[in-house]
Amino acid sequence: MVLYFSGTGNTRYAAEVIGELLHNEIKDIREFIKSGVKTKFYSKAPYIICAPIYAWRFPPLVEGFLERSDFWGSDKVYFVATCESQTGDAARYLKKICEKKGMTFMGFAGVPMPENYIIMYKPPKEDEQKHIFRMANSELVSIVNTISRGEVLKDDLDMKLLKPLTKLVNPWFFGACVSSRKFRTTDKCIGCGKCVEACPYGSITLSDGRPVWGEKCMHCMSCICGCPTGAIEYGRRTVGRDRYYCRKEPNITWRYKY
Known part of the structure; x- marks a missing residue:
């Protein structure tokens, strides 16, 4: 089962590609998050949790959703994150959640996607977006291949030198900027x-x-x-700035190997 949260569509796209290639059920967890109600899920296949990176971690509401939800069937969980370029130390916090819930952490991988935080940055132009999605599709196929083989995901965007800064940057960002x-x-x-x-x-x-x-x-x-x-x-930061929202639909025309 693929569970995802998406703000502007990047993670939705990634989750749908993964779900379609693996022939897995795909669920948008936004309404479960909004309700705040404890939810039970059942899946024979490993769970795949997809979310964006906010200040080098999964969003607080996604981490909270994971902590209060019950996951039945498979005890294995994969994590896939979308981001502009860096994932910080997000994997460590997710691994801790898995340990608390008695689930097996099957790794974490980041997928570069177009920048969407328009309060601080300009989104890429259309040509650049196309290039980013071509790279993302390749990375998503690699992720699917790894999951299909039952292997542990590895993150190529973890930026080891930045990991120690996550515990400082994340609370500062949500306290001072958000x-x-x-x-x-x-x-x-x-x-x-x-x-x-x-x-x-x-x-x-x-x-x-x-x-x-x-x-x-x-x-x-x-x-x-x-x-x-x-x-x-x-405020004035976004005046005249392009908006970014991914409405792209998966077009699965490639092959991948188990």
């Missing part, structure tokens, strides 16, 4: 409510047809990048 206060809408807003649906915390509400952001936020970029009219801004 806030919902600067989100706002322009006159382009049509009150469609798609941002309300997109927020994994359920922290956005509509008031007089306009979104209002609550305190809970992790900068997943679901609202600002998923807005159909480009009506959401984050």
Whole structure:
């Protein structure tokens, strides 16, 4: 079973490629996360958990989901992360979760994807995106081959020198950088409510047809990048900046070896 969380579609794409090649069931865990209810899953095949990297770890709400969920059937878990270039020490924290739950950690691998954190960075242009996806597809096939053979995944993006910094950078990022206060809408807003649906915390509400952001936020970029009219801004940082949302569908035309 492939379980995934995705903010702007990169991880969804990766999870769907993996699921289709392995003929595994694929589940979006956003609604399970939003509900906060303890969930039970059953899978004969190893679990494959896919999520983006935020400040060199899986997002807090994904780690929390894993800790409170029950996984029946297979006791083996693989982890696949999407990121721009670095995965930090994410694997160590996931391994600890597996140990607490009595599950077998089958490794972790990072897959480079187009940059989507538009609050700080410009997303790549279309030609560059195509190149990144070609590289990502190759990496995903390699991951599927490893899982098919029952071998342990290895991460080529772990940046060993950065690992010790994860325990400092991650809490600093979420404490100093992540806030919902600067989100706002322009006159382009049509009150469609798609941002309300997109927020994994359920922290956005509509008031007089306009979104209002609550305190809970992790900068997943679901609202600002998923807005159909480009009506959401984050202070002045995003004004005039392209949005990024992966709507690419898997087109499995390659072969892979077991």
